[in-house]
Amino acid sequence: VSQVWMRPFDHEEHEHPCDRGHQRVRKSGVDGRVRSFDEIPHTGRNGWVNLVKFWREDRFRQLHKHMEKTFNTLGPIYREHVGTQSSVNIMLPSDISELFRSEGLHPRRMTLQPWATHRETRHHSKGVFLKNGEEWRADRLLLNKEVMMSAAVKRFLPLLDEVARDFCRMLRAKVEREGRGEEGRRSLTMDPSPDLFRFALEASCHVIYGERIGLFSSSPSLESQKFIWAVERMLATTPPLLYLPPRLLLRIGAPLWTQHASAWDHIFTHAEARIQRGYQQLSSSHGRGAEAGAAGGRYTGVLGQLMEKGQLSLDLIKANITELMAGGVDTTAVPLQFALFELGRNPKVQERVRQQVRVSWAQAGGDPQKALQEAPLLKGTVKEILRLYPVGTTVQRYPIKDIVLQNYHVPAGTMVQACLYPLGRSAEVFEDPLSFNPERWSSSREEGQRGDRTGFRSLAFGFGARQCVGRRIAENELQLLLMHVLLSFHLSVSYTEDISTTCTLILQPETPPRITFSKL
């Protein structure tokens, strides 16, 4: 059944007798009439029954697979009601580009807002998750200058490079200390995920606070480990809360909510201490008057820049910095696990990327930005990993005007989700979709062959004005780490089966893969 609906919809011979969704789309192509919203194929009209099914069958954790299966059964568009949420789900680039055209100036996406205000917590009132509309836009334009613009990237790239190099130094020492084989060429097989989480937190702190926190030392602080746990807990408790109504939330969701709120408390406390310190430094440097900026011209991270410019209130700086901290650790540590695994199980691809990296690194004379520019396969590797393992499995929008998707009418204000996992694995969109091939992104060949010129195929960071604000940090952080790892180690894995994945708020391996690092 799986690929049936992907064939051209207006050809009689492609009708599939048991595929209701397919029939509807095909039929609409024949009489040319735009079908009503109610006719969109759906997974069951009763949201509460669906919620119970989701809960019983643990579908929240397998949401990506559930979506893939449902598209294969119902066609490229379907409706789903789960608890309080109702959405139209789509997965084809042409539909996503249509959605993008209707998102408006202040794109809105799904938030935890209704429940955040339902039970009072100390911190939700300060802004996290509450931003949509004009308030979001104003903050976002200011943030973009510090994290998205090329001048900002130039400022923080050397900081990321420093952390990536230190990570590899730490890893080389570990392999030498704990590995097998002759001295200088030892190998170590291990689960690198705890080290990758430390790397991601160290890198975030360096870019956001302009501060190193010493996570590669032999005794990293417990406080940082607690921060990592808090982000994990916050992410894991979010999805069910998105679907529960207030009354149910109070009865069965209360422990979840308590865990969620206390995780946020921890994340805020971690950020608050640093923000306070930054504020004091800034006040004292202004008191002294003379130097340029909080640290006499030294780059003091995104926080320092925002404080120095003084365009956001202290409360808004806190909310935004905390959101950057919360959004910046698991989102990079997890794709790195997938990347090391895929490079390990595809040794030929690994070697091709390494060859390119070696040349570019040798020619860059220590300039990390130049090295990345000359090694497009690194960028391709990151895109390829996020295609197969999108950190966020959906991107949501509430269009501000009525739109037509797959010839169905979708009214303004409907929640529409672009489902990235099925998109990335679709044979309709990608040639040989299950193969790991970073080179596919360097040629326009495939795009021509697929007949898709919308460009809406690499969407792991979302799209438009509301795309991921940490995108430039993440892309550079991932590429730099992979570059230094490939220069230092050969990677291999002892098994080649696919990794089982699970969805908390982000897509991650069920069990972190073990990787063999062999010193080069």
Ligand code: HEM
């Ligand atoms: C590979 C890594 C990452 C991926 C795949 C990713 C993905 C995403 C996606 C899909 C969105 C929603 C975009 C949309 O609705 O169009 C988003 C939003 C966001 N991300 Fe990321 N992200 C990553 C890394 C980061 C990092 C490193 C940070 C912080 C330093 C970050 C902070 C945020 C924030 C604050 C938002 C909300 C932006 C807004 O609504 O204005 N992300 N991310």
